[in-house]
Amino acid sequence: MAIGVLGVSVGLAVGGLVLLAVLTWALHRNVDTEALRTADAVALLAAEDALPDPLPVAGGQVRVQVVDAQGRVRAASIDADRLVPMVRPERVDRHARQGITVAGERMGLVGPVRVVAVPAGTDADPLTVLVARSLVDVRQSTHVVRTILLVSFPLLVAVLAAVAWRVVGATLRPVEALRRGAEEITGRNGAGRLPVPGSQDEIHRLAVTLNDMLDRLRAGRDRQRAFVADAAHELRSPLTNIRTELEVAQRLGDRTDWPAVSADLLADTERLGRLVDDLLLLARLDEAPPARATGPVELGALLTEVAGRQLARPVEVVPPPEPLWTVGDPDELRRVLTNLVDNAVRHARTRVVLAAAPDGSAYHRVTVTDDGPGIPAADRERVFGRFTRLDPARDRDAGGAGLGLAIVRELVRRAGGQVDLGDAEPPPGLRVRVLLPALTAEPDPT
Known part of the structure; x- marks a missing residue:
């Protein structure tokens, strides 16, 4: 059971790590999507040469700048710096959309900031739209999930261990009853039967099968004992006759009718030989597999x-x-x-x-x-x-x-x-x- 609980614990831990990684990836993707949507809207205004000043944005954790090829800020949102770009020009690819994570201190925000860059303007006047969104909410969400997992994981493992202990105990209780029954049967030299659980499951069928096997073994043992007792009785009769004949002949001495004694002894010996031959034949038949002969x-x-x-x-x-x-x-x-x-x-x-x-x-x-x-x-x-x-x-x-x-x-x-x-x-x-x-x-x- 301990191995099973350990396996479940490892599985839960791996599942928690995977959940946290997927959640972080999804939140970052959502931040990028919102920032790109804002950047595309500003790029459309820049293409129409209709940039307002300041640039309108929603939320206090968003900064927008429009930067030209020389790194000058052409337009900015109300909270954005109008002199220094949010990202150094050498880090920006002016011909492709990209996302960069930078420190928020450069733009007056706390914690890391996700900045997306979208090309805009015309070939004669290329521009780049920079949209920065704070990752504070992402960090807070992941922190909350991580805390919940760390707190609930030990409790969940404890609950699972208790449930597993009860379930496994209930499942193995009939097996333990079978073991105790087998131990008692062993102590009574094979007498008795195993307890059969009331549930119609594999344990029930196992107990029924084992009881049938015990019945067959008991019947075979009884037959063997009866066979040995009968064989001993049958062997004792001719041996007793032989001994009696010899004792009588010894007491009579010279008056013994040896031809008659030898005839009786020969008859008893032949009977004893036939009995031994029959016993050996039956023993051989019991051991040999039932196979058709060849001729x-x-x-x-x-x-x-x-x-x-x-x-x-x-x-x-x-x-x-x-x-x-x-x-x-x-x-x-x-x-x-x-x-x-x-x-x-x-x-x-x-x-x-x-x-x-x-x-x-x-x-x-x-x-x-x-x-x-x-x-x-x-x-x-x-x-x-x-x-x-x-x-x-x-x-x-x-x-x-x-x-x-x-x-x-x-x-x-x-x-x-x-x-x-x-x-x-x-x-x-x-x-x-x-x-x-x-x-x-x-x-x-x-």
Whole structure:
């Protein structure tokens, strides 16, 4: 604020100097104009050889002389000297109109005097009309203006400083409230919201935007905490099983059934490895930008490959009527289908069907259908959350860690597609539909 007031003060000072200079110039110009008007009138009389004596003038601060080429005064006003010209002859250009400022003592006036010289007469008898006007009024006017400026300038600066302080203070008060709110939020570890001013201005929009950002940060922090807690819980379960198996084997000694123990430890280790791999994959997906992968993938061959890897239950594949090509990372798309087929096999009663077909001109549709219990409509969005299980009490070894569908959604989004859940036809059961971008032209095999 101090810099702003200083800038305004400098601007006012410069403006005052400019005003004073313009006023002085205008007053001098007015004096010259009046003197030239008088001189032109006297020159006209001189041209007609009708100079009165004394020369008539208006005002006591005006002197008029008519001087010949020899410097003699031919005519003069009543107060002008009749012997000595008001301006020395060598300073006067007898062939041009000019203005000269001289001291007033030479003609009995106080202060400086403005003298204008106008050629008059004839070529045979050249004359010069000298008209002098006192500059006392000009000096008094400029002095009055200068005094007013010097007196009013500090007062005006003080008033402007007070107004600026009030206006800037009122403008920055919402910003200070935002700062205090941010400080309080920092002290409460991010809890709370910033105050939103009632004015519909930039500060209001800034506060709303910052509150939205805080809400997103808070939601992200809550998700991160929940994710870490769930991950720790999921990692603790296989580690606890491994420790329990080893403690029991240590107490039994020679009676330990080591083949059974090693099989259990291997199962827990595999489950722990799958969980760590899933966590690392989700972390990588969170950090990596959503970008379309590079390679073309034929969906019919991919479905056949994924179905052939299922040993627990045969998976029926409905091949597409023609090759369906999409663009994506083959490993990521394979992971999508593997997770969906694993879930379907885990919950199916007798049958799992894997199919692919065109879905308009822009997408291809892949469906995974089972005849299991299905998922209620109210829970079909929630199951895509991380570590989500609809039945928390069921066996973790059979139900997994609750990361499969979360990974599916992230990978499908990266491929530029979408995934949703619906009822199997005919019911009961669940149908998972994945839409993937269609590659319009079949890739060149070369």
